[in-house]
Amino acid sequence: MAALSAEEFERLDYRVMGHAYSCQNELGRLCDECAYEADMKARLLADGFRSVQTQVPITVTHRDFSKTYRLDLIADNLLYELKAETTLAVEHDAQLLTYMFLLGVQRGKLLNFRPPKVQGKLIATSLKQEDRRRFTAIAERWSDLTPGCAVLRQTMFDLLYDWGAFLEVGLYQESLIHFLGGACNIARRVSLHRAGLDLGEQRMAIHAPGVAFRVTAYTEVQGYIESQLRLLLALTDLEAIQWINLNHSKIEFTTIKKLAGE
Numbered sequence: 001m002a003a004l005s006a007e008e009f010e011r012l013d014y015r016v017m018g019h020a021y022s023c024q025n026e027l028g029r030l031c032d033e034c035a036y037e038a039d040m041k042a043r044l045l046a047d048g049f050r051s052v053q054t055q056v057p058i059t060v061t062h063r064d065f066s067k068t069y070r071l072d073l074i075a076d077n078l079l080y081e082l083k084a085e086t087t088l089a090v091e092h093d094a095q096l097l098t099y100m101f102l103l104g105v106q107r108g109k110l111l112n113f114r115p116p117k118v119q120g121k122l123i124a125t126s127l128k129q130e131d132r133r134r135f136t137a138i139a140e141r142w143s144d145l146t147p148g149c150a151v152l153r154q155t156m157f158d159l160l161y162d163w164g165a166f167l168e169v170g171l172y173q174e175s176l177i178h179f180l181g182g183a184c185n186i187a188r189r190v191s192l193h194r195a196g197l198d199l200g201e202q203r204m205a206i207h208a209p210g211v212a213f214r215v216t217a218y219t220e221v222q223g224y225i226e227s228q229l230r231l232l233l234a235l236t237d238l239e240a241i242q243w244i245n246l247n248h249s250k251i252e253f254t255t256i257k258k259l260a261g262e
Helices: 006-027 033-046 090-103 147-163 169-179 222-234
Strands: 052-062 065-075 078-083 107-112 119-124 136-141 187-194 197-208 211-216 240-247 250-257
Touching: 006 033, 006 078, 006 107, 006 119, 033 052, 033 065, 033 078, 052 090, 052 147, 065 090, 065 169, 078 090, 090 107, 090 119, 147 169, 147 197, 147 211, 147 240, 147 250, 169 197, 169 211, 169 240, 222 240, 222 250
Parallel strands: 078 107, 136 250, 211 240
Antiparallel strands: 052 065, 065 078, 107 119, 187 197, 197 211, 240 250
C-alpha cells in the first residue's frame, strides 16, 4: 500500500468523517456494522474516491499456519475499522494496529457508530517491521518443566523472529496451539474445584502433562495478573502454568507453579 503523510491522511480523513456523520444521521445508531460499511462505501465512491474496498483480506502465515483477517474499509489507502459498540476498547486498538503492521502502514482509524456522535479514534505508530523484530526476552523466572515447555518457548521465539512483536495477542496464542498439536489436542476442558466443591470446567491450553500455557499482552499490573493466574492454577489439578507476556518489546517468560499445600 502507498504510504500517506500525516497531512494527506488528515485531508482525506476530513472527507471520510463528513460521510460518517451523514451515514449515522440517516441510518441511525442501531444498525449492524455491515450496514454502515455498505453505506460508507457507496458514499465514498459517489464522492470521487478512486478505490474503495470492504472486507479486505489480510493473511498472515508461518510455516503451515495461516490466518486471514478482514479489514472493514480501505479508501484511497486510508484504513478504517468500523464498530457498532457502546464504547471502543483497547482490544479494538490492538486489532487495527495488527492490520496496520501486517500492511506496513503507520496510520489507521476506528469509527464507532453506536454513540450519539460517531466516535473516531486515530491509531498511529512509528514502528516498522524491523523495529518489531527487536525484542528482549526476560526468562529468569522460566523453567523448562518438560520437553514440551522448551518447544513452547522456542516456537514463540520463531514467531517473533518471523512476525515481530506488537501483533494482537490472540494471534500468538492461536498459532502456538496450532504448532504444539492443534486445538483438538491442546485446548482442553480442565476441572475446577475448591475445598471439594466441583466448580465445573474451564478451557485451557495444555501443551505438556500437567502444564498449561497462557499468552497475554500487559504493559503494567503484571503482579496482579500473576496473582490471578495463581488463583486459577490452585483450582485445578495442574502442576503449573507457563505464562508468556508481551510487554511491548520485552517478552516476559514466567513459570507459575503451585505453592506448597495447594
